[in-house]
Amino acid sequence: MSELGDHLRSRRALLGPADVGLISVGQRRVPGLRREEVAQLAGVSVDYYIRLEQGRERSPSAQVLEALATALHLGADGRAHLFRLAGHAAPVPAPATPDRVDSALLQLMAAWPDNPALVYNRAYDVLAANPIAEALFGDFGAHGNLMTLVFTEPRAREFYADWPRIAANSVAGFRRNHGEQPxxxxxxxVLAELLATSAEFAELWVRHDVRGKSQDTKVFRHPEVGTVTLRLQTFAVRSAPGQELVVYQAAPGSPSADALKMLGSLAASRTI
Structure with a gap:
């Protein structure tokens, strides 16, 4: 046995399947998560996790410790304690991505009447949206958190015509951001909330897919203008590390371009 193993075992006992977005199967003889469930959430083999709890593996990597801290819903103090027990320096909390969007960027976004544009941080909190983006995403998407929108907003499955692909890509992008600043x-x-509330997010999270956003095409089903197909480009905001700007564009002369013009007219009429 080891202090690290004892700590892992005690934290595991405090969580149930519902706390981490898992479905309970079969009768449970002991409280808390099973070892294989923690291993699944952390993306490690069951045998490796058992060795950690039994004290037969005493030198997990920082990456494994981060994954275990996330799987066990450890806060900042719990994460630091886990690292110390494993002989690692306690992780230094990363500075949060700035929430303020540069005024020059806001002016640029406002000058695109036919191009929906959003700025979000590493956690996919929307920090700014131009008027046509607000008209496209509506009250449930132009503000708040895009990950929460995809996985916990019932309307998202109708709004995104290809929801399974959007969901998988969203998790892969979130995984990249988490890896850069865990x-x-x-x-x-946001990660803890989604693991606790969305079984579908948890299933995608343990796949460990990693993809950054660059170019993509999304198909939206808008309640007022119908189906809209848009190409998107994503840019890092160099003046604010961690912020990204995403800009959507319709093919010139397409029905989707006409739909965006209609959305722009609707957005303008609502501001009068």
Whole structure:
């Protein structure tokens, strides 16, 4: 036995399947998560996790410790304690991505009447949206958190015509952001919330897919203008590390371009 193993075992006993978005199967003889469930959430083999709890493996990597801290819903203090027990320096909390969007960027976004544009942080919190983006995404998408929108908003499955692909790509992008700054306070919070509330997110999370956003095409089903197919481009905001700008564009002369013009007219009429 080891202090690390004892700590893992005690934290595991405090969580149930519902706390991490898993479905309970079969009768449970002991409280808490099973070892194989923690291993699944952390993306490690069951045998490796058992060795950690039994003290036969005493030198897990920092990456494994981060995964275990996330799987066990450890806060900042619990994460630091886990690292110390494993002989690693306690992780230094990363500074949060700035929430303020540069005024020059806001002016640029406002000058695109036919191009929906959003700025979001590492956790996919929407920090700014131009008027046509607000008209496209509506009250449930132009503000708040895009990950929460995809996985917990019932309307998302109708809004995104290809929801399974959007969901998988969203998790892969979130995984990349988490890997770059695993201690970002907002990323940690959103991850814990999604693991606790969405079984579909949890299933995708343990796949460990990693993809950044660059170019893509999305098909939206808008309640007022119908189906809209848009190409998107994503850019890092160099003046604010962690922020990204995503800009949507319809093919010139297409029905989707006409739909965007209609959305722009609707957005303008609502501001009068």
């Amino acid at each position: 201690n970002d306070p907002r990323v940690v919070t």
